[in-house]
Amino acid sequence: MSDLVVGPLSAFASSASWRPQPDDPRLATVNARLLLHRSAVLSDSSDDPILRAAAVSRLGQRNTKLLKAVATRRAAAMRALGNVRTLVLRIEGAVVTGTGAGAIRDVGIELHGTYGWPILPGSSLKGVAREYARQIGTPHTEIFGSAPEEEPQLPGSVTFFDALPSAAGVEVAVHTMTPHTRGYRSAVDASQGPVAPGEHVSPIPISFLVAAGGSFVAHLSGPPGDVEIAAGLLGDAVDDLGVGAKTAAGYGYLREQS
Numbered sequence: 001m002s003d004l005v006v007g008p009l010s011a012f013a014s015s016a017s018w019r020p021q022p023d024d025p026r027l028a029t030v031n032a033r034l035l036l037h038r039s040a041v042l043s044d045s046s047d048d049p050i051l052r053a054a055a056v057s058r059l060g061q062r063n064t065k066l067l068k069a070v071a072t073r074r075a076a077a078m079r080a081l082g083n084v085r086t087l088v089l090r091i092e093g094a095v096v097t098g099t100g101a102g103a104i105r106d107v108g109i110e111l112h113g114t115y116g117w118p119i120l121p122g123s124s125l126k127g128v129a130r131e132y133a134r135q136i137g138t139p140h141t142e143i144f145g146s147a148p149e150e151e152p153q154l155p156g157s158v159t160f161f162d163a164l165p166s167a168a169g170v171e172v173a174v175h176t177m178t179p180h181t182r183g184y185r186s187a188v189d190a191s192q193g194p195v196a197p198g199e200h201v202s203p204i205p206i207s208f209l210v211a212a213g214g215s216f217v218a219h220l221s222g223p224p225g226d227v228e229i230a231a232g233l234l235g236d237a238v239d240d241l242g243v244g245a246k247t248a249a250g251y252g253y254l255r256e257q258s
Contacts, residue, residue, distance in 0.1 A: 005049060007039035013049055020056040032059035032116030036107050051107070051174045051207050059109070059209070060116045061169035070115065071167040071217070078161075078219050085231040087218045089120070089163065089238055093253040094175065094210035097124060097244035108208030108245075109172075112162070118170055118211045120163035124243055125218055125234060129160070132237035140233070143226045158222035158230040170214035178203045215257065 005013040012018070012026060020027060032054055039050050061067055078084040097120060098110030109118045130144040145156030181197035218234065220227050235256035237243075242252035 005039065005041055008034050009039035009050055009053055012053060018049055020053045022056055024056075027053065027057040028062040030057050030060055030116075032057065033111050033113070034116070036111070036116075046207075048174075048207060051209060054107070054209055055172050055174050058169060058172050059111065059118055061165060061172070064167075064169070066115070067117075067165065067169050068167045070164065074164060074217070074219070078221070081221050083221060083224050083227060085220045085227045087220070087231055087235060088166065088215050088257040089218055089235075089254040090215045090257050091170065091211060091213050091253075092239075092255050093242070093250050094173065094212045095120070095244050095254070096208065096210055096246050096251045097121065108175075108210060112164070117165055118172065119165075120216050120218065120243060122160040122162045125163060125238075126156075126160040128237045128241055128243045129230060129234040132241055133233050135241075140229060143222075143230050156222075157226045158220055160230075160234075161219040161221070163216040163218035166215040166217050168214060170216065171212040173210055173212040174207050175210050176205050176207045178205045210251070216254070 005018070008030070012020065012024065030053075035057070036050060036054055041047065041049055075086075078086065095118075096108050097118075098108070110121050110124075111117065112119050126144065130139075130147075133140050133144070141154070141156075143156050143158050146152065146154040180201065180203045220230050220234070222230070238252075238254040239256070241247065243254065244252040246252065
């Protein structure tokens with residue numbers, strides 16, 4: 001039954017019912033982007049084997065030596081830039097980022113292009129900090145720049161870098177949502193319109209990955225005064241508004257560690 005799983009995952013899985021083992025040394029160095037986006041289960045429409053492997057491998061973060069080396073290198077690069085503020089953001093509620101990013105498989109987490117680790121995109125961090133500033137009545141255009149639809153287009157003074165996992169990494173888990181009225185919320189046949197909800201409609205479980213615990217490390221660079229203001233806004237924003245998708249359901253909340 002080895003033909004049921006193809007791509008990078010086929011090196012680990014003998015069938016779609018395969019269960020990954022945490023002590024499998026091959027999973028310690030697997031690249032999560034390749035595992036997720038270049039594997040397929042031919043015998044089943046479910047991605048469960050692929051998501052299970054991603055969770056057990058912690059999206060490649062079982063290579064703790066590499067995690068620490070990257071954290072050290074990033075810190076050295078930030079010191080070389082100067083005027084950098086570092087925030088350690090501890091996950092309070094499971095984080096979902098990168099949904100709808102356009103990849104072949106919508107896994108729920110934005111992944112680093114080289115390492116395949118979960119990240120918080122700098123654009124998302126900047127966006128939530130800008131929105132928080134707007135809501136409290138201090139838009140700080142000089143820090144964030146002009147909004148996308150505004151003219152003229154002006155850059156902001158502060159750069160928001162992608163937040164990487166801390167040297168200890170972040171936990172990865174598989175969560176499932178089960179819509180009961182999918183036909184009502186999105187028409188299957190556009191010509192007939194939405195399908196009325198009813199108890200006869202079968203629920204459709206949808207599994208996705210989340211960053212479930214641990215901490216991300218974010219860096220902001222720019223003029224010292226502006227960076228301090230932006231860091232304060234970001235710390236409050238991820239705690240009050242959350243970042244990523246499904247914040248209304250309790251996902252995406254983080255708290256700055258002192």
